[in-house]
Amino acid sequence: MAGEPLLSVEGLCVEFKGARGIARVLNGVSLSVAAGETLGIVGESGSGKSMTALAVLRLVPDPPGRISAGRVLFRGEDLLQASTPRMRDIRGNKISMIFQEPMTSLNPVFTVGAQICETLTLHLGLRGEAARRRSIELLKDVRIPAAEQRFDEYPHQLSGGMRQRVMIAMAMACEPSLLIADEPTTALDVTVQAQIFDLLREIQKARGMGLILITHDMGAIAEMADRVAVMYGGRVVEEGTTRDVLDHPQHPYTKGLIACVPDLDQEVGERHALTEIPGVVPSVWDLQQGCPFADRCDEAIAPCRTSMPADVVSNGHRVACWQRPGERA
Amino acid sequence: MALAGFLLRRILYAAGLVLAVLILNFVLIRLAPGDPTETLAGQMGGMTEEIRAELRQAYGLDLPMAQQLVIYVGRILSGDLGYSYFFNLPVTSLILERLPATILLLLASLIVSVVIGTTLGVLASRKPQGLLSQLITVGSVVGYSAPVFWTGMLLVILFASVFPILPVSGIRSAAISQGPWLDMLDVARHLVLPALSLAFVQMAQYSRLTRASMLDVLGADYIRTARAKGLAERTVFFKHALRNAILPVVTIIGLQFGNMLAGAIVVETVFNWPGLGRLAFDSVLRRDYPTLLGLLFFSSFLVIVANQLTDLAYRFVDPRIKTG
Numbered sequence: 096m097a098g099e100p101l102l103s104v105e106g107l108c109v110e111f112k113g114a115r116g117i118a119r120v121l122n123g124v125s126l127s128v129a130a131g132e133t134l135g136i137v138g139e140s141g142s143g144k145s146m147t148a149l150a151v152l153r154l155v156p157d158p159p160g161r162i163s164a165g166r167v168l169f170r171g172e173d174l175l176q177a178s179t180p181r182m183r184d185i186r187g188n189k190i191s192m193i194f195q196e197p198m199t200s201l202n203p204v205f206t207v208g209a210q211i212c213e214t215l216t217l218h219l220g221l222r223g224e225a226a227r228r229r230s231i232e233l234l235k236d237v238r239i240p241a242a243e244q245r246f247d248e249y250p251h252q253l254s255g256g257m258r259q260r261v262m263i264a265m266a267m268a269c270e271p272s273l274l275i276a277d278e279p280t281t282a283l284d285v286t287v288q289a290q291i292f293d294l295l296r297e298i299q300k301a302r303g304m305g306l307i308l309i310t311h312d313m314g315a316i317a318e319m320a321d322r323v324a325v326m327y328g329g330r331v332v333e334e335g336t337t338r339d340v341l342d343h344p345q346h347p348y349t350k351g352l353i354a355c356v357p358d359l360d361q362e363v364g365e366r367h368a369l370t371e372i373p374g375v376v377p378s379v380w381d382l383q384q385g386c387p388f389a390d391r392c393d394e395a396i397a398p399c400r401t402s403m404p405a406d407v408v409s410n411g412h413r414v415a416c417w418q419r420p421g422e423r424a
Numbered sequence: 425m426a427l428a429g430f431l432l433r434r435i436l437y438a439a440g441l442v443l444a445v446l447i448l449n450f451v452l453i454r455l456a457p458g459d460p461t462e463t464l465a466g467q468m469g470g471m472t473e474e475i476r477a478e479l480r481q482a483y484g485l486d487l488p489m490a491q492q493l494v495i496y497v498g499r500i501l502s503g504d505l506g507y508s509y510f511f512n513l514p515v516t517s518l519i520l521e522r523l524p525a526t527i528l529l530l531l532a533s534l535i536v537s538v539v540i541g542t543t544l545g546v547l548a549s550r551k552p553q554g555l556l557s558q559l560i561t562v563g564s565v566v567g568y569s570a571p572v573f574w575t576g577m578l579l580v581i582l583f584a585s586v587f588p589i590l591p592v593s594g595i596r597s598a599a600i601s602q603g604p605w606l607d608m609l610d611v612a613r614h615l616v617l618p619a620l621s622l623a624f625v626q627m628a629q630y631s632r633l634t635r636a637s638m639l640d641v642l643g644a645d646y647i648r649t650a651r652a653k654g655l656a657e658r659t660v661f662f663k664h665a666l667r668n669a670i671l672p673v674v675t676i677i678g679l680q681f682g683n684m685l686a687g688a689i690v691v692e693t694v695f696n697w698p699g700l701g702r703l704a705f706d707s708v709l710r711r712d713y714p715t716l717l718g719l720l721f722f723s724s725f726l727v728i729v730a731n732q733l734t735d736l737a738y739r740f741v742d743p744r745i746k747t748g
Binding site: 107152175182183184185186187188191192194196199200201202203204205213214217226249262263273 | 498646655656671741743744
C-alpha cells in the first residue's frame with residue numbers, strides 16, 4: 096500500500112427495503128485506496144460494486160435503500176456521520192464520480208458548458224467568463240477537439256466517447272483527490288475504451304489522485320489497477336495487489352473470473368472453448384447464510400453453506416474462503 | 425435559415441389543415457337533412473315553391489355543391505364569414521367583437537392552471553408516498569372528474585350567497601368608465617371565478633402529468649450526476665429535474681387548447697361572460713348557422729395556431745428537437 100489510505104471503507108452494509116422484506120446488498124464491505132493509487136473493484140453485475148461506490152458518496156437512493164452499518168473514512172473523517180451540507184461540499188469537489196452510461200449521464204436540456212460551469216460555480220465560485228475559460232481548459236485537458244465550439248453544444252450532439260470525456264472533465268473540475276469511475280468504458284467501443292483509460296491514467300499521474308475503477312473486465316484491471324478487490328454477493332471475497340491476485344488467485348470465484356478471459360495469444364486452431372462460471376449471481380433476495388458463492392463453487396465443502404468464512408490475510412493478500420485455512424483475521 | 429424554413433413549412437401545413445377543417449365543416453352541414461330555406465319558411469309561416477326556388481337561387485343553394493364550396497372558401501379567404509341571421513351583422517365583426525373577452529379568459533385560466541398545476545405536481549413528486557402527495561392526487565382526481573359547469577355553479581353559489589365578495593356575472597360592473605386602472609381592476613375581479621372554474625380541470629391534469637413526469641425524470645442517470653456534483657436537492661429538483669419534466673406538459677398545453685375552448689362555452693354561459701363561447705351557445709339555440717359555421721371555423725383556426733405555437737415553443741425548451 097502506498098502510504099496512508101485516502102479512503103478507507105470498513106464493514107459497510109447497505110440494505111434495501113422491498114416487497115419481499117429487507118435485502119442486504121452490501122454485507123460488510125471493507126477496502127481502502129491511497130493517494131496516487133488505483134484500486135480496481137471487479138465482479139459480475141449485481142455483486143455490489145456500483146452500490147459500494149454510491150454508498151461512499153452517500154448517493155444510495157433512500158428510500159428504499161439505507162446504509163445500515165460501517166464507516167467510510169475519507170482522510171480520517173467518517174462521511175457516514177457528516178452533515179448534508181458537508182457531504183455536498185465533498186461530492187464533485189473532493190470526491191468525484193463518473194458513471195457507466197455516458198449517453199444518459201448528462202442532462203439533455205443543458206449545454207455541455209453549462210453543466211461544467213455549474214460545478215465550477217458551486218465549489219470554486221467561478222462565474223461568467225472565468226468559468227467559461229476554465230471549462231474550455233478542462234475540455235482541452237480531456238482531449239476534446241474544438242473545445243470552444245463543444246462548450247456551447249448539447250449532449251446529444253456528442254458521441255458516447257466524447258460524452259464520457261465531458262463527464263471526466265466535469266469530474267476533474269475541482270481537482271478531486273479521489274475519483275470513482277464506475278465502469279467508465281463499458282458502453283464504449285474498444286478503441287475508445289483504450290483512449291479513456293489512457294486519459295484516466297494520465298490525469299491520475301499528473302494529479303496524484305486516488306482512483307477507484309469499477310469494472311467487470313479483468314483485462315482493464317490488469318492494465319490499470321495497482322490493487323484489486325473482487326466482489327461477490329455484496330462482499331469483498333479477495334483483495335490484494337493486482338500481480339498477486341491475477342497470478343495467484345486464492346478464491347474459486349476469482350479463479351473463475353480469470354479463466355473466463357479469452358486468450359487471444361493462442362493460435363486460432365489451439366484455442367479452447369470459452370470458459371464460464373456455471374450459474375448466475377444470486378438475487379439479493381435469495382442470499383442465505385454462508386458463502387454467497389457456495390452454490391456455484393466446485394470446491395464447496397460443508398461449512399461453506401452454513402457460515403461465512405472470515406478473511407485470511409497473508410502478505411497483504413486477503414481472501415474469504417473455507418478452502419483457504421490459515422491465520423484468520 | 426433553419427428556423428425560417430421551419431416556420432414556413434409550419435404555416436403551409438397549418439393552412440392546409442385549416443382548409444381541410446373548412447371543407448369538412450361545410451360538407452357536414454350540407455349532409456345534415458334540411459335546407460336553410462326550410463328554416464326560413466318555418467319562420468315566415470310557410471312559403472310557396474316559387475319563392476323557395478327564388479331564395480335558393482339568391483343564396484346560391486341551387487348550384488352544385490362543389491361550386492358552392494369554392495364560393496364559400498373564396499369568401500372566407502377574403503375575410504367574409506357571411507351574415508348572422510339573428511343579428512343581421514357580419515359574422516366576422518360579431519366574432520372579433522367577442523374575441524378579446526374569450527382570449528382574456530383562456531389566457532388567464534391557462535396561466536393559472538399551468539402554474540398551479542405544475543407546482544402541485546412538483547410538490548407531490550417530492551415525497552411520492554407522503555401525505556401531501558396523496559392529498560394532491562385525490563384533489564386532482566376530484567378536479568379532473570368535476571364537470572366545468574358544476575364547478576362553475578358551485579363557485580357561483582359560494583360567491584353569490586355565502587361569501588359575496590366577487591362578482592359572479594358579466595365582465596364589467598358599470599358601463600361608465602372610472603379610469604383605466606379601476607376599469608382593469610373591475611374586469612380582473614370579474615375574471616377570477618370564470619377563469620378558476622375553467623382552470624380547475626386543466627390544473628388537475630397538469631398536476632397529475634407533472635407528478636408522473638417528475639417521478640420518471642428523478643430516476644434518470646443525469647439526476648444522479650447532478651447529485652454527485654454536490655448540488656443541493658432544491659437545485660437538483662427545480663433545475664435539473666423540472667426542466668426535463670416540463671416537456672410533456674408543454675405538449676399537453678397545446679393539445680388542451682381545444683378542450684379549453686369547449687370549456688369556455690360552458691363557463692361563459694354560466695358566468696354570463698360576453699365571449700365567443702356564449703355566442704356559440706346562443707347561436708345554437710337561435711339556429712344561427714352562419715354564425716355557428718363562422719365560430720367553428722374560427723375556433724379550429726385558434727386551435728391550429730395554438731398547436732403551432734406549442735411546436736415552436738417545444739423547439740426552445742427541448743434542444744434535441746431541431747428539425748421541423
